């Protein structure tokens with residue numbers, strides 16, 4: 001079967017779904033192809049913290065109603081070390097900017113519902129998705145759906161298929177530069193059926209390793225402990241996980257509440273950037289182009305920022321034939337991406353125990369923690385990165401002569 005659209009979007013994660021929604025609001029046709037089932041995509045537990053810019057984009061895209069009703073606004077975080085909680089008042093430090101706790105699962109459900117209610121093409125369980133014709137700027141997407149072979153012709157491909165997708169590997173190796181770092185630790189995360197024991201996130205540095213107390217709603221807590229990235233989740237009984245959480249999050253006058261563990265898994269941590277984010281008519285966005293360790297809560301927010309820039313560029317392309325936005329797309333995104341890469345690396349290395357590190361390294365970490373909690377300059381720097389720098393502040397610098 002042969003079909004045609006303006007933009008073929010590969011992947012129905014936050015990046016692909018939001019790109020489809022933003023294009024729809026400007027009357028641009030798109031088809032979204034997703035390898036997994038709707039149930040799988042909507043249940044995949046991942047990010048949960050939205051930056052102010054992400055919140056505003058979701059509202060402008062017409063999918064902010066449930067987020068505004070159910071999301072929990074946060075104005076800061078706690079850093080826990082030396083048995084004490086130290087609050088970083090980000091709202092005050094950043095002229096009123098805030099974050100919101102609203103699960104990626106919920107963002108995805110809202111975007112899927114909006115697309116299906118509008119009767120727009122979103123195909124789940126597509127098999128053998130492959131790109132062709134990029135060399136000649138005549139992109140063709142082949143895929144199999146419900147047993148039938150399809151060919152989708154388009155002008156632009158949105159490569160939103162995550163780190164393990166097919167879009168980035170389709171680009172010739174000599175047209176792409178990549179940078180990356182693997183960390184010697186991973187996160188064991190649990191979703192627990194218990195009200196959060198804290199009003200805002202707690203990032204804990206301890207001699208036993210990092211821990212994070214996060215949340216997904218007023219009744220569900222999300223907690224993490226640093227583990228070996230190759231560890232087997234079978235080694236971690238619920239009792240062992242709670243015991244580690246109690247020890248690592250211990251601080252004077254504060255109690256951790258336990259609850260039934262609904263989900264648990266281990267995720268390795270990695271930094272990765274591929275550039276440029278454009279190859280001819282293929283535009284990479286989100287995790288397809290870059291990965292950050294989750295300590296800075298940046299992955300989902302970067303994906304949203306990418307497709308916001310991309311949607312503007314595509315609107316100009318289809319409305320007036322101007323390709324300036326598409327030409328500048330990669331540079332505009334990468335400036336922001338590298339800022340988030342640095343911040344995520346900074347938070348990660350400040351808070352985790354590197355098994356190769358020595359007592360000197362630990363004292364440097366403690367010194368840095370004291371500095372970012374006691375110096376207004378240092379806590380302001382942490383705060384403005386954490387709540388998310390406005391898009392224009394991460395644009396490439398203007399050329400000066």
Ligand SMILES: Cc1cc2nc3c(=O)[nH]c(=O)nc-3n(C[C@H](O)[C@H](O)[C@H](O)COP(=O)(O)OP(=O)(O)OC[C@H]3O[C@@H](n4cnc5c(N)ncnc54)[C@H](O)[C@@H]3O)c2cc1C
Nearest residue numbers: 011013014015035046047161162286287297298299300301
């Ligand atoms: C444990 C964990 C915790 C995290 N915490 C945070 C956080 O607190 N804050 C934050 O901002 N970020 C966080 N992240 C990162 C965030 O989840 C990702 O950055 C985000 O999902 C990126 O969205 P995306 O749409 O680019 O990619 P994805 O969400 O990976 O979506 C890509 C989609 O493409 C589909 N796909 C793949 N291959 C194909 C193919 N061949 N054909 C068709 N479809 C395909 C996939 O099934 C998937 O649905 C976390 C990630 C993890 C793993």
